[in-house]
Amino acid sequence: MTSKLIYWGTIGLAATSIVVAGPAHAAGTTAGASITNTATVNYQVGGVAQNSQTASDTFVVDRVVNLTVIDLDGATTSVVPGQTAAVTTFRLTNTSNETLDFALAATQPTGGAGAHSGPADNFDVAAVPIYRDTNGNNTYDAGTDTLVTYADELAADASVVLFVVADIPAGRANNDRAVVQLRATAREGGAAGSLGATITQTTGANTAVKDTVFADTAGVNDGARDGAYSAADDYTVQSATLAITKSSRVISDPVNATTNPKLIPGAVVEYCIAVANSGSVAATSVAITDPVPSQLTFLGTGQTYSLSNGPIALNGTVSGGTCNTDGTAGGSIAGSTVSGTLATVAAGATRTLVFRATVN
Incomplete structure (x- = not known):
């Protein structure tokens, strides 16, 4: 088990460097893979070569769970009172070293700063359904994009664009603002078309089987190393007064x-x-x-x-x-x-x- 501990220590250091210093990428070798290496010793007795001796060691690559959710709009979404199907856009990326499902939740905070510069949150939109970008054009297409509650079977290093689509209440004043937050939580297992089970981080010492390490940073409404990540966007009412x-x-x-x-x-x-x-x-x-x-x-x-x-x-x-x-x-x-x-x-x-x- 010593070799496994040394190997994972190296991987953990590399993963930390990626999170801090650069864009997120999957953490190398696929979780659950077995890595074997064999040492060979050749020797002589009385100047005569003897049969080689070998020794092998095998360990299982552990799983690092990591993800990012980012706001793709880069600025507030301008809306008018009474507008329907107002869209905010996010990208979820699986930076784990394994294919995972991700449970999705769109929420609205009560008050607080906006996601972008400008006024603070002071109202809620009427609904916050989530749609998956079905045709990959990064633009919400009503009747084409799929209503979802989770991202299914997202491969390591793969991304999916998600839309939070909201209705703006009538009667809102100019510069009113509503903040929406999108949170993704990693899930494991489950067949395609069904949401996998909750993932638990491995506690205690390294084991001989596939262990799990959470490596995510804190989002807007979740903590660090909790197997989840969240980001925020907002709607700002632009109206005639x-x-x-x-x-x-x-x-x-x-x-x-x-x-x-x-x-x-x-x-x-x-x-x-x-x-x-x-x-x-x-x-x-x-x-x-x-x-x-x-x-x-x-x-x-x-x-x-x-x-x-x-x-x-x-x-x-x-x-x-x-x-x-x-x-x-x-x-x-x-x-x-x-x-x-x-x-x-x-x-x-x-x-x-x-x-x-x-x-x-």
Whole structure:
């Protein structure tokens, strides 16, 4: 047994160097293999060569269990409120010296720092199923990639890409963040298509059979040398944050015309509905409706004091808190309700709908 102890000591040192100094690789000779070497002694008696004497030693290579899980995205995954099938991507690599199964678990921590720079975790996604990259293109393909709870029969040095696919709750605010963690735990035995049994590390002295040594380092939610490894990724909500402001100003009245006009019957009132986006992405298809009160009459095309660019102006701007009449003609009125759609309100921009009416 002495030779086995010496040999394993050498392998253990090499494996430690790999973990610390460079990329992970399988720990050499396959676990369970028998290694035999034979020494030969030749000698003479009275100058006459005698039959050679030999002695052999055989030992079994022990098993080192090691693995890595890494986040392949390299940055947070940007999502919008209500998005379905938002994907984070991981790679599991078996750096053991034996083919193993790996039980998989996707979890969500409560609070704490994000997996990438930026805000901390403050919400949970609706679900965290795990899919295996079936066609090897490193991209999640709904209906093609396979829903899994374990990685089956992963050979030494082999890798598999895994996707955590989540639904983002509606109503989340800009820069909200959800962290997801993927953990893989080594399992042994079991036929293809079934998850193997829990692996136990060998305790005590070296034995004559295949022993097991855990060599994994600590992940985000597991410890060192526990036969498991975990990594984290996160989702960050990128949303439009809209603030709606409605204002009015008197343009003219029948007595004062445009000089210090007052809100008397017959006066022309200009309404402005301003939509400001303080979020990080554009808002699109922003539909505005505004019922005109019965005390007012909408000023249509060709009527005095209607806007020069049409009875309803869309996509105008705001300067110093005052709406400009620089929009383009658009929108409609049905009955007494004015409506119009702003195609896009960019992040940091303000766009308007403007119309005029007379006081009855």
